[in-house]
Amino acid sequence: MTLDEATSTMNVLVQQGSTAAHQIGTLYNHIVSRKLAELAGYKTSRAYFNKHVKGLSQATLSAYGTVARQFPESVCTQYGMFNLRALISYVEATGGAMGSDPGLLTIDVPQEDGKVVTKPFSDCSVEEVERATRAKKAPPPVRVPVPDQARLLFFEDSLFRNFNGVAQVRFSAHNEDGKTFLNLQNVPMQEVTRLIQALQEGLEAQPSLLAK
Structure with missing residues (x-):
């Protein structure tokens, strides 16, 4: 032609x-x-x-x-071109195999509450397949170790108490190679002493149990 x-x-x-x-x-x-x-x-x-x-x-x-x-024309007619295009992207992201009947392929669909529901492709919308693909492509979050999480809460509380009404200090943390790093922003130069005091209080704080 x-x-x-x-x-x-x-x-x-x-x-x-x-x-x-x-x-x-x-x-x-x-x-x-x-x-x-x-x-x-x-x-x-x-x-x-x-x-x-x-x-x-x-x-x-x-x-x-x-x-x-x-895909042959019969499969495209059954499932739709854009559904199948989304499925191709999902299979590429997961490294899986397509199979003879794409409708039977299971899709791990993330929900708004963070849970994942596994559904056959034939029951999925284009948006669900695309959402599942994005989740597969995204690197797994590196979480701060549990022991450090408690200490970070103490730091956050102490910084709030010491800088409330003084400065809007921003506090965050992230994990790299198994180490937890603190990130502080908007600390006024003249308030460094206050910062040291707040961090010291957060470092010395200990969990307490309320009497029943």
Whole structure:
């Protein structure tokens, strides 16, 4: 199929909506893989599509092409192109295998309360798959050791008491290579003595149990 023939067919299919998405993706891959646009004098295939296929964005064309390259038309019709595009990203993030029926693939979907619910792909929305992908890509948080957490609370309380009404001192902490680091901001130079006193109080504070 020539460049003009493929483009003409794509524009007709665009008018048919999402039902022709797999065919559009196949034609898109045909033009891109054979560099038909470049051979016709265009700098890139993107520049060609921007001029000659105005019914769909480059992002949509690229998504259709990616999905059409991996799935047959029947699967695309069943699950939808954008659902499958999201699934491809999820599988890439997890390093898993797609399987013969993508609908059976389980997705670890994070919830607003922090819990993770495992659902089959066939029951997931695009937003849920994308949320699951972001969670898989994000590095696991490095938490401050539990013994240090209690001490940090003492420091925070002491800093608040000593600087309340004096300065808005910001206090935070983070963990690097197993070590806890304190971060202090907005400490006025003339209040360094107050800072030392607050840290000393936080260092000497001990937990206490209320009488029952």
